[in-house]
Amino acid sequence: MKIGIIVGTRPEIIKMAPVIRECKKRGIAYFIIHSNQHYSQEMDSIFFKELELPAPDYNLGVGSGLHSNQTGNILIEMEPILLQEKPDVVLVQGDTNTVLAGALAASKLDIKVGHIEAGLRSYDRTMPEETNRILTDHMSEYLFAVGPNQHAILAKEGIDSDKIFTVGNTVSDSLFQHLDISASTSTILADLDVTSGEFFLVTAHRASNVDIPANLLELLALFDKLHAKYSQTIVWPIHPRTQSKLKEFSIELPSYLKLIPPIGYLDFIQLQKHAQLILTDSGGIQEEACLLGVPCITLRENTERPESIEVGANVLVGRDAVKALAAADKWLASDAASFSWSNPFGDGHVAETILDIITNSVPNTLEEEII
Ligand code: UD1
Ligand code: UDP
Structure with a gap:
């Protein structure tokens, strides 16, 4: 099995980091495509360094631009990479233009899309992110919902319940993994x-x-x-x-x-x-x-x-x-x-659950080829 991991902005790097680490830990074949929607050192490379992530295998260098321009450029640059790499699944996280373009590029090539943080809705269509969320969810084969609310929203929109997995948010993994180190190193x-x-x-x-x-x-x-x-x-x-x-x-x-x-x-x-x-x-x-x-x-x-x-x-x-x-x-x-309230955002082991789900349901093509 091979997973294509797509990131583009600060929050995607932070929330995808636990998934990347878990792929590495399990020896799963993966590659990272960075759209470079965010590119300034303090919005981009600082997070790869702090979160000890490998450098992206592909950097599309799209930078800033009007919405369609940025989305279109990511789409164009992404296609040949996906054609060459042939991943079994492409993972996107959140609701940015990178997410929409990544999901669309994969979907057009009949590659399964896994959407991490699926089912969020503000019900405010003036927000560009709302369009990105809805379209991405409806292109995805694996919808990794944060909680029961998101599961219900997706089911109500007609998405097959078999595709929806309530797993929490990888924000909890990242935060819990970095709390102690941040306390001991930050000044x-x-x-x-x-x-x-x-x-x-x-x-x-x-x-x-x-x-x-x-x-x-x-x-x-x-x-x-x-x-x-x-x-x-x-x-x-x-x-x-x-x-x-x-x-x-x-x-x-x-x-x-x-x-x-x-x-x-x-x-x-x-x-x-x-x-x-x-x-x-x-x-x-x-x-x-x-x-x-x-x-x-x-x-x-x-x-x-x-x-x-x-x-x-x-x-x-x-x-x-x-x-x-x-x-x-x-x-x-x-x-x-x-100030104490219950935690609706996950147990800090969300990336593990996501990879359990994907690896259990995607046939290991590499092994099949060898057999
Ligand atoms: C984007 C996402 C938003 C997300 C946010 C995270 C979309 C539509 N928006 O918004 O959902 O919450 O990232 O921070 O995808 N700029 C720089 N350096 C950078 C990046 C941006 O200087 O590294 C400046 C440029 O002037 C650019 C502007 O910020 O035009 C906006 O960047 P853009 O990526 O289009 O949107 P964000 O507001 O960052
Ligand atoms: N963040 C950071 N440095 C900052 C501001 C935010 O590391 O100066 C982190 C923050 O901890 C969170 C993420 O960036 O994990 C949120 O990103 P942002 O607010 O840009 O995007 P959004 O979550 O709204 O999409």
């Missing part, structure tokens, strides 16, 4: 001169929040109100998309916002773990905050991760400062030690 709190439990952590990169000047300003006004009330330092490892929009719109930021470039995973885990509150529009960070027991305020009107809200770890506020303050008030009035 990020000292480097930033912040104290555990005494700062807020922010990230924002959704097109809906940062591409429209009025929306970005509304978000900054929310941070202003939060700072006016709590006087906390707000640490903001800024996504390159957001950085470029601040520049394009000539927006200056106040000094209480501790702006830093995107940081590595080991440092970011520590920042999350020691933040008093996390404010984010990221998908993966909603999950990690929940796993780490840190309250999350989600800067979106909807989420495809409602489980973190259901267990009491997350609140949706959009860009509404009143709602954000109400959420912060509630959490800051409680003892941080009391």
